[in-house]
Amino acid sequence: MAIHYMTKVGYNKLLDEVNYLESEKRPAISRQIAEARDKGDLSENAEYDAAKEMQGIVEAKIAQLKQLISSARFIDESQITTDSVQILNKVTIRNTKNNQKMTYTLVSESEANLKESKIAVNTPIGKGLLGKKVGDIAEIKVPNGTMTFEIIDIAL
Numbered sequence: 001m002a003i004h005y006m007t008k009v010g011y012n013k014l015l016d017e018v019n020y021l022e023s024e025k026r027p028a029i030s031r032q033i034a035e036a037r038d039k040g041d042l043s044e045n046a047e048y049d050a051a052k053e054m055q056g057i058v059e060a061k062i063a064q065l066k067q068l069i070s071s072a073r074f075i076d077e078s079q080i081t082t083d084s085v086q087i088l089n090k091v092t093i094r095n096t097k098n099n100q101k102m103t104y105t106l107v108s109e110s111e112a113n114l115k116e117s118k119i120a121v122n123t124p125i126g127k128g129l130l131g132k133k134v135g136d137i138a139e140i141k142v143p144n145g146t147m148t149f150e151i152i153d154i155a156l
Contacts, residue, residue, distance in 0.1 A: 005073050006110055014110065068110055075088060093152060106118075107119070
């Protein structure tokens with residue numbers, strides 16, 4: 001079983017999602033199945049088929065989240081420093097080709113969210129930044145070539 005490192009906040013989000021799926025989504029789908037079943041012949045009942053398919057999707061998602069929760073290990077945030085890039089650091093980088101600055105927080109795979117500028121440490125960029133210090137140049141191989149970034153700042 002693979003270990004998944006995450007913060008307490010990320011862990012709590014997973015618990016909230018499982019709770020929502022089990023307490024709200026699952027009963028709603030059960031009601032849909034019951035209503036569709038009451039309409040008669042199940043062999044040609046598209047509503048029944050759709051509800052059963054949704055039930056399978058929700059049950060698979062619940063199982064996946066419970067597996068993630070059971071293999072979770074918390075990151076001790078008190079041990080995080082800014083000497084070099086590591087998980088939970090907020091890193092400001094500059095693309096050396098176009099001088100564009102970006103700031104990302106390195107997080108576990110389960111907490112990654114690009115809209116919140118959180119990238120996983122196991123992505124090519126995340127891997128390329130780990131261990132670097134302010135002023136270092138990171139050459140990162142990405143699917144369409146190589147990107148070069150300068151580490152501008154490391155913060156908590």
